[in-house]
Amino acid sequence: MSAILSADDLNDFISPGVACIKPIETLPVQQPQEDANAYEVTTEDKVAASLPPPPAQISLTDCLACSGCVTSAEAVLVSLQSHTEVLNTLDAHPSIHEPWLSQNGLNGITNGNTRISNGLSNGSNGNHAAPEGMLFVASVSPQTRASLAATFAVSESQAGNMISQLLSGPMGLKAGGAHGSSFTWVIDTNVVRDACLVSAADEVLSTLSPSTTTSPPSSNGGAIDTPPKKPILTSACPGWICYAEKTHPYVLPHLSRLKSPQALTGTLLKSVLSLRYNIPPSRIWHLAIMPCFDKKLEASRSELTSTAWLPSQPLSSPIRDVDCVITARELLHLASTRGIPFASLPLTPLPLSTRIPFPDPKLDAFLFPRARRGAQAPVAGSSGGYLHHILRTYQTQHPGSVLRAERGRNADVVEYTLTAAGGSGDVVVRMARYYGFRNIQNLVRRLKPPKASRLPGSRGAVRRPAGGQEAKEYAYVEVMACPGGCTNGGGQVRAGEVEEVRAEAGMVEEGGGIGGKGPVEQKEWLGRVDEAYFSASSSDGEEEDGDSDTAMGGADDGLDVVDGVSRGYVHGILQHWAELTGVSVRDLVHTSYREVESDVGKKKKSDVERVATLASSLGGGW
Incomplete structure (x- = not known):
């Protein structure tokens, strides 16, 4: 998908193309007549014809159902997942806070329906209904961290700390907004990727x-x-x-x-959190920060919803495993919109004393290992x-x-x-x-x-x-x-944007700037991003407790270990997850694909042609 699908760029509108899956009825705009009687009774059709047509609202779900390309800013106004959606959601819902942790969803009280003051209230507060609380969780890809690391001349690990400080720290989103809402957990998709590799x-x-x-x-x-x-x-x-x-x-x-690491992370987070805390999946909001805009399409797939892991509890509408996807560039827009200088955020991890344990000890050790596994080889x-x-x-x-x-x-x-x-x-x-x-x-x-x-005699x-x-x-x-x-994803910071981003952050060109926007400069810049990606390690100032075995969950007892990934340990985690949710490993980890068929852009048969075709197929004449 093209980088033009950034929500910031979709500010123009031209009538939808003829191949649009959601065309609007375009009526000619009539000029008012000078001698028109202001008190004349008119019809609705005349009023509609005198108004300009509204923009065609096309979501990413529509794009997935269409075999023609409708994802063009020059043709339609596409309704996208964006950093604006993140901020609007945070401002509309207070974070669900820690008191519900002691309940652990096991005392018969369904969180989300009780009248308590931790963001879960559905009741009224005076004459106004209290806003619905949300449990905010996020996942971050290593490619996004590498892009920001190269941009701000820090290590990949430090870039990850900056992202966590923005999403969950006291100097980040928590310091502003209507409710001071922030993200309870920020997951490294590298961890879940190990399960994907195995x-x-x-x-x-x-x-x-x-x-x-x-x-x-x-x-x-x-x-x-x-x-x-x-x-x-x-x-x-x-x-x-x-x-x-x-x-x-x-x-x-x-x-x-x-499933991809993004999709598998979404399934893991929502299935476990909704079960252990008795929170409806609709009250868990998952943000993924990814390197390309196509990940927005993946999050919109109907196969990657709660129907895959809640078959016995049909919902009025399926809840997506990933609610919103933004890229590295959109993350910087999010920070600047809130007036947060991203480059000034601490490079250190959040204090361990503020960390809230994940509601399952085994999964907590898996998602938040004490030591990071070493970087992959180039x-x-x-x-x-x-x-x-x-x-x-x-x-x-x-x-x-x-x-x-x-x-x-x-x-x-x-x-x-x-x-x-x-x-x-x-x-x-x-x-x-x-x-x-x-x-x-x-x-x-x-x-x-x-x-x-089809050649004659081909036999x-x-x-x-x-x-x-x-x-x-x-x-x-x-x-x-x-x-x-x-x-090199479309949502990464590009070579031609580095100087502008650093200037907005008030940075001095310490690491050497990229002088142009051409393919040569972009290739040089991609080399720096790759260097940050492959140099990721556990030696960037983070605290480590225990040895390297702890990063694999403390299990190295003769198990089949490939490139530092313990296959036996991962199999045990997946089996534990399946037993916890009552869903098979296959249904949790796998998904399906289907052919997309559409009549978009194709010449439709007239009624006469369809009747003639039917008559000839039945042996009749015309």
Whole structure:
């Protein structure tokens, strides 16, 4: 999705295009006649024709249901998730405060319905209804922290502390607003990503295992209850998913069924908090701070709502697992709108004495480890390291195997081959990385099913896309829409914006500025963001209690550990979560995909044409 989808840029309005999924009836504006009688009785039609048409309100949910592109600021006014929505929500609802923690949702009192003064009141206060209280939680991606770290010349860890100070600290949002509302927890999605990495490796190993029986094809190629086909394609990038669902539905059977770290964090937070505190999901408001605008589309998906984990409690309307998504640039707008100098926020973490424990001890230790796990190696890439973790898992199961990487047609295409030990050259597995839509188009073209030849005398011969067999030899492909990976997301601070952001913050150019806005300067700037991303570690002044095993939950007893991630520990956390909520691990961790069909932009048949088609199909004449 283009960066023009920042809410700040959508300030113009031109009539919707003919392919808009929500067109408005455009009536000609009539000029008033000079001799018109002011006391003449008129009709509603005449009044409507004399008024300018209202803007077409199109939400991101509508964009997901439309096969044509309606996400253009030049055509429609799109209703977006933005920093303005964050501030409006904080001002409309007081934070739910600590007294309800002692109840723990286990004393028979349903929080959200009691008349108490902690933001949960639904009753009246004098002659005015008390505002509904909300439990505010946030999650932050490592790519966002890296972008802000490069911008303000601090470490990735310090940038994360600044974000926490803004969202939860005394100098941040808590110091202003109608109610002084702030976020109770700020989650690092790196932690939940470990669960995604382990689950991704499990999915690939299980799907490609010789003992796995191939299930018959489903009418819905991306159904949650069907395993993906080889090659398995990453599903963590919503821009890529949207593209596949709308333009190439034949790749849906290949998509991984796993939720992204953003989606999985939302499911974890809302399912556990609503259960343990007896708070309706609608009273838990989850903000995600992500590197690209496409994450707003992901949050709007109907599959990522409370219906996935509350099947026995149907709601009048499903509650989204992620209520709002903003990017690094929008986070800075949020701070400046409240008059908070982001660059002046403390670089240190919030005091441990102010931290409120998560309502489950095991999940608290998982979400808030005492020590951060070391940074990923640059070879893992800037998009979470799915491919790298799966390859390392295969290497763990094949001791002595050798991994060879070969660059493709450009730096965003890399092929990996894992060969068995002993110099036999036997291939254990082949995988690849495809970043950027130009490369993605080549990939999906190779996966396109062969078509029967229409040439006379072909006798059933088929035409295969060039390179199709080569693409199908891959076991797994890490697919990301942005060239260079997620650190280059559309919502990140760009090279041409750095000087302006630093000037607004009153900073002196300490780390050296970027002199221009061209592709060369942007590439140099992306290198700095990547450096901040890969240099993330636990040695940036944060307090550490215990050894590195504590970062994995204190479990290293012979468990299968891959790149510092304990697979056994993660499996135990997921199983504990499933038992806590009464929902299977599959339903909590997986999701589904579907082909998006629409008549938008297509010529519609007239009634005469439809009747003629029906008559001919029934054998009748016309």
